[in-house]
Amino acid sequence: MNTGVPRRAAFLDRDGTINLEVDYLSDPAELCLIPGSAAAIAQLNRADWCVVVVTNQSGIARGKLTEVDLTAIHRRLDELLAAEGAHIDAYYHCPHHPEFGASGACTCRKPEPGLFLRAAEELSLDLSRSWTIGDSLRDLEAGVRAGTGGVLVRTGKSAALPSESPTSYSAADLAAAVASLV
């Protein structure tokens, strides 16, 4: 039901947040959910949050995977989530090389907030009531620049960060992060 009221969203990083971190994941068979991720996403679905995946995929610019591979990975993720009654509402990715972003040509690679702003426009989201959840400070910076709150999850890359990192909130994993918000 679309009531015309902007929805709140959960902007989720993918690798290291929903699924286990793999360097340049290019094969759907390598996709493995972090325990509790699917149940957490189902909880967001039931609470009528719009669940948006925002992912940096510089592997595309680096020739490590194609857009077709990426679509196959996301269909596989959809299957794994559906088996646990969960779904992603929309996927947004940056295919660019970091150097392309550094030149100012890309406004979508996190920590740039471009994908968040585009999603908000296309999906009618209320950024001020939305949250970004990711395993890197870069994810949170992008979300905060777009006007959302941020929760760092201690899975994936952030497992190596010092316990006190410059972020307002952190949680053990996606399940704990969602439990604190919904």
Ligand SMILES: [Mg+2]
């Ligand atoms: Mg990540």
Ligand SMILES: [Zn+2]
């Ligand atoms: Zn980009």
